[in-house]
Amino acid sequence: MNTPRRTFLKLSGGAGALAVAAAAGLLKTAAVAAAEWNQDAFSAKAVNDALKSLGATNLIESRDIVITAPEIAENGAVVPVAVTSKIPNTQTIAIIAEKNPFPLAASFNIAGGGEGYVSTRLKMGETSNVRAVVKADGKFYTTVKEVKVTIGGCG
Amino acid sequence: MAEPMRIRATLQGDVADVRILMMHPMETGQRKDSKGQLVPQHFIKNVTVTHNGKVVFDAQWSQAVSRNPFLGVKVKGAKVGDKIGVTWIDNKGDKRTDEVTVTAPS
Numbered sequence: 001m002n003t004p005r006r007t008f009l010k011l012s013g014g015a016g017a018l019a020v021a022a023a024a025g026l027l028k029t030a031a032v033a034a035a036e037w038n039q040d041a042f043s044a045k046a047v048n049d050a051l052k053s054l055g056a057t058n059l060i061e062s063r064d065i066v067i068t069a070p071e072i073a074e075n076g077a078v079v080p081v082a083v084t085s086k087i088p089n090t091q092t093i094a095i096i097a098e099k100n101p102f103p104l105a106a107s108f109n110i111a112g113g114g115e116g117y118v119s120t121r122l123k124m125g126e127t128s129n130v131r132a133v134v135k136a137d138g139k140f141y142t143t144v145k146e147v148k149v150t151i152g153g154c155g
Numbered sequence: 156m157a158e159p160m161r162i163r164a165t166l167q168g169d170v171a172d173v174r175i176l177m178m179h180p181m182e183t184g185q186r187k188d189s190k191g192q193l194v195p196q197h198f199i200k201n202v203t204v205t206h207n208g209k210v211v212f213d214a215q216w217s218q219a220v221s222r223n224p225f226l227g228v229k230v231k232g233a234k235v236g237d238k239i240g241v242t243w244i245d246n247k248g249d250k251r252t253d254e255v256t257v258t259a260p261s
Contacts, residue, residue, distance in 0.1 A: 037200050037201060078221045078222075104217060105216075107214065108213075113230060117229045118214075118226075120226050122219050123221055
């Protein structure tokens with residue numbers, strides 16, 4: 001009668017210790033991975049400077065990158081933007097709002113096991129092209145989609 | 156510490172569809188408060204997603220990501236019961252980690 005209870009307690013105790021260890025390991029891994037922030041790219045005021053700071057050269061126009069965003073964003077403070085990359089071995093996906101004061105909005109590194117897909121919500125100051133830049137196998141690919149903004153969301 | 160994130164990780168085939176809502180003001184530093192003072196920059200700079208402890212996805216963000224940021228990602232090779240962890244770090248050095256388990260599609 002006591003055996004199942006003892007087994008249960010032993011299992012939950014073990015799971016608890018594991019959870020603490022995992023959390024500690026999680027934090028350490030996350031802290032190490034999250035130390036970088038591309039200051040130059042994020043402070044660039046011109047799209048070309050942002051691209052340069054991202055190391056993105058010889059951009060190849062690609063239809064294998066799909067940007068999902070509204071034709072018209074009613075609220076520039078919250079514009080849903082999703083990027084799907086069907087390019088094999090996608091390593092990073094960067095999203096640029098070309099007319100924003102600082103065009104580079106976000107950069108995602110999926111090399112660790114994420115699928116070539118990312119979805120988020122951005123602030124856009126005015127109607128502009130949203131540009132996705134994908135790095136795959138060391139090469140850079142890009143596509144744009146225009147998003148009209150009725151009320152700007154930067155201020 | 157900041158408010159907890161709302162995370163859902165649902166299995167679709169062998170891919171975990173992860174949807175995260177983080178609670179954060181994401182101040183650009185360009186907004187003025189009611190007194191006409193500029194509200195200082197306060198935004199998430201880094202986000203990391205782990206799958207059973209391994210970093211599978213990490214992001215660098217600017218202040219252009221919307222307030223209470225939403226993030227959707229897909230994690231390959233996932234199974235029901237796997238742990239998905241999300242950590243964010245902001246420009247003030249505040250950080251937050253939350254974890255969920257991958258659930259079966261409903």
